[in-house]
Amino acid sequence: MTLQDIQIPFSDDAERGVLSCMICRHDVALEAQLELKDEHFYHPANRLIFQTIKTMVAEERPTELPAMSVFFMDMGLMDKIGGPATLAELYAFVPTPAHYDYYRDILKQKLKLRKVIEACTEVLQSVQEVGHGDADVLVDAAGERFYEIAAQEQTCQGTFKEKLMEYTNVWEARALGQVETGIPTRWRSWNATFGGITPRMWLIAGYPSDGKSSLAQGLVEDTLVHGGDVLWFMYEMDDTETIDRLVSSRSQLESKKVFFPQHHPLQQGEARRVSKAVGEMMNFGLHLRCEPTWTVEQIVAETRAMKRRNANLKLVVVDYLQLVPTAKDFGAKRSDQVAYISRTLKRDVSAANGIAVVVLSQLNDDGKTLDSRAPGQDASNVLFIEQAGETRDPVTRKAVKKEGGLRVAKNRNGPRGHLLPIRLEGASFCFEEREMGVVRQ
Incomplete structure (x- = not known):
């Protein structure tokens, strides 16, 4: 099997699941536009819907289904996503927006896999170009490329209130001599x-x-x-x-x-x-x-x-x-x-x-x-x-x-x-x- 034979990893169901959660609840839309990027959505129509919802959030527009339908029509985007039925199907796609975290994590994993394939392709091309050159330089560059992939998905989880509660517990333990700062x-x-x-x-x-x-x-x-x-x-x-x-x-x-x-x-x-x-x-x-x-x-x-x-x-x-x-x-x-x-x-x-x-x-x-x-x-x-x-x-x-x-x-x-x-x-x-x-x- 070669890199060309590998199927591109993505999940249309997970992409639709995230979008459904965003349409159903405005607070999820706010969270998703901070945690996800356009590149997390592989399907072009799904990516366009995500970009549009981000625009609505940035302009402080309501993101429920009727308002979204009007916005897509006004922007001339409805045909590009498959018509009004697409938004209706997304609205009913998940039983509850509480499943957002599950779908989000799938998108992150799929994107990481796509980036790994991209990096492997770049490494293979570099090997063919270098030929009998310095292999150590190539290995270092490859390692740095894969490290960038791992680092890109690191996010800081937890609300500020949760962090304050955790800080209070740690500080009290320090004061009692139960833990060391270093x-x-x-x-x-x-x-x-x-x-x-x-x-x-x-x-x-x-x-x-x-x-x-x-x-x-x-x-x-x-x-x-x-x-x-x-x-x-x-x-x-x-x-x-x-x-x-x-x-x-x-x-x-x-x-x-x-x-x-x-x-x-x-x-x-x-x-x-x-x-x-x-x-x-x-x-x-x-x-x-x-x-x-x-x-x-x-x-x-x-x-x-x-x-x-x-x-x-x-x-x-x-x-x-x-x-x-x-x-x-x-x-x-x-x-x-x-x-x-x-x-x-x-x-x-x-x-x-x-x-x-x-x-x-x-x-x-x-x-x-x-x-x-x-x-x-x-x-x-x-x-x-x-x-x-x-x-x-x-x-x-x-x-x-x-x-x-x-x-x-x-x-x-x-x-x-x-x-x-x-x-x-x-x-x-x-x-x-x-x-x-x-x-x-």
Whole structure:
């Protein structure tokens, strides 16, 4: 069987069922013109009737049968839909307008099937045109096309009153400590500022060797400890180095003893700590993708596929932004490429799947995100890693001690500009929280 042999999927009965419900009840007509589009109706006469009813609704005309008959006659459309008998038949087609949801869902499914056939036809034509070209580019484009089909049918259900009732229940549960806004982290100041790791796009920026990966690792561990799954795209480190860091953190051993045990012999009991850490992590839902070739389109496809298989996926980490390639060609416009990648991660990874996405980024010499300002604009929360040291007061020119920590550059739901007392401890590659002014001995 070829694509040409496939019968176009549609249901004339379902189309007529929706139209019948719209004619019988004005409130259904109002609802349907918001939920459905012209393309949901495959039969030309049915589509014309739907378009006409939408026009009547927009002009605040009554949509009962007599008024509709007059309008069709005045517009010269009656013959195009099959005559007055067509409207009469539609009016009596369903026993009750309460069946509208049933017919509507059939139309949505039929349209989706037609779009799948259309997409398959486009993919087949592209294969014939590409021939021996880049298959990966074609696969990415096909995946994006099918994702668009799935996303088009997503609608927000429920009235505002229903949403308020649901909100009240959730808010009361929060106030009683029964549910968390996000996944709790090990850092109290982080939780107090952001409510944990919330399902948003996060941007963590810093200079080279500031510890961006280590901070992301802390968020990964906290998500795993609280039972969530994590998808981690790592562009600079391989599997072994990534696991080394996790073992160092979980065993609380200096990183050099985990990385290079042949040069830094373990003391009594330390090998047991490594084994215990490995055993604990056996049950972690961590999915490592330590390959530098993952395109942003592949990240979208992998996240979407994993979310379908595993509803427990809570966090995606991209380490780091400037190393992510794309199947699209932006030429020399590096800023446009980074902006596209950032926008895609926010829309198609975080928002589309309802999960947190932590994106790491380098800073340029001016303290701005490298290559583009778009990531800072797209992210809901932005943190800059600041190292402790000395700086000079711009007025007095005197040396001033600078506290290290995480600078809250953007906070969607709270204050910004302050410094969280969360700093990198070099021996363990972990970020720890302590009061400002307290120096670790």
